[in-house]
Amino acid sequence: MGEREEVKILGFWASPFVHRVQWALNLKGTHFDYAEEDLWGEKSALLLSTNPVHKQVPVLIHNAKPVVDSLLILEYIDDTWTHRHQILPTDPYDRAMARFWAKFGDEKLLGPAFRAMCSSSEKKVMGANSVAESLEFLEGVLKGKKFFGVENIGYLDIALGWLAYMLEVWEEVGSMKIMDANKFPCLANWMKSFVDHPLIKDSLPPRDKMVVYFEERCKILASLFN
Ligand SMILES: N[C@@H](CCC(=O)N[C@@H](CS)C(=O)NCC(=O)O)C(=O)O
Numbered sequence: 738m739g740e741r742e743e744v745k746i747l748g749f750w751a752s753p754f755v756h757r758v759q760w761a762l763n764l765k766g767t768h769f770d771y772a773e774e775d776l777w778g779e780k781s782a783l784l785l786s787t788n789p790v791h792k793q794v795p796v797l798i799h800n801a802k803p804v805v806d807s808l809l810i811l812e813y814i815d816d817t818w819t820h821r822h823q824i825l826p827t828d829p830y831d832r833a834m835a836r837f838w839a840k841f842g843d844e845k846l847l848g849p850a851f852r853a854m855c856s857s858s859e860k861k862v863m864g865a866n867s868v869a870e871s872l873e874f875l876e877g878v879l880k881g882k883k884f885f886g887v888e889n890i891g892y893l894d895i896a897l898g899w900l901a902y903m904l905e906v907w908e909e910v911g912s913m914k915i916m917d918a919n920k921f922p923c924l925a926n927w928m929k930s931f932v933d934h935p936l937i938k939d940s941l942p943p944r945d946k947m948v949v950y951f952e953e954r955c956k957i958l959a960s961l962f963n
Pocket of ligand 1 (some may be wrong): 749751752753754792793794795805806807808891
């Protein structure tokens with residue numbers, strides 16, 4: 738890759754999707770510029786023109802070409818910066834499985850955990866229970882490995898990384914308990930290894946700021962989810 742290439746992320750500090758892209762570029766050692774979007778105020782003209790379909794972050798702009806959707810951006814990053822830290826597994830079956838579990842994480846964990854945080858009473862309990870059931874599958878996938886990527890952080894670790902630092906915040910904000918280290922010992926170890934990784938730990942948003950932000954979001958979204 739040439740030295741003068743443009744690599745820019747349009748992001749939002751509390752977005753688990755945006756962190757994926759930042760982590761992947763950090764793991765690759767690829768320098769990038771970052772522009773914070775005012776998601777709940779006025780979105781920038783650049784965001785609207787680079788992601789006109791969803792108008793969401795993250796957007797990766799590489800030499801004027803935008804790529805959207807965090808999981809697809811991870812694939813693009815791995816295909817583009819091949820010199821260091823392979824993100825996706827090499828074996829086709831392992832790649833397919835990593836993609837399957839990443840999608841599972843978004844559909845069965847991230848969305849439902851977020852909704853449970855902002856829901857009240859029965860819906861919250863049902864939501865929290867369904868997320869805990871889904872965690873059981875991931876405990877099986879991990880089977881005592883340090884990372885889903887086995888030796889080092891890979892695609893699935895990055896895709897599920899939000900669990901390692903954000904689930905606990907969502908549990909506090911939503912007054913709910915989902916993660917149980919006794920029930921999910923492999924996941925508990927993985928969460929610790931993930932947030933302790935030198936390229937991850939310095940990029941995590943401040944916990945207190947996240948609590949305040951998600952409390953505010955829940956107040957706004959409560960009527961939608963209840
Ligand atoms: N599937 C997308 C989801 C992105 C997403 O939901 N981004 C949120 C921030 S967490 C966003 O931009 N929301 C603003 C909006 O929907 O208007 C991805 O993986 O990139």
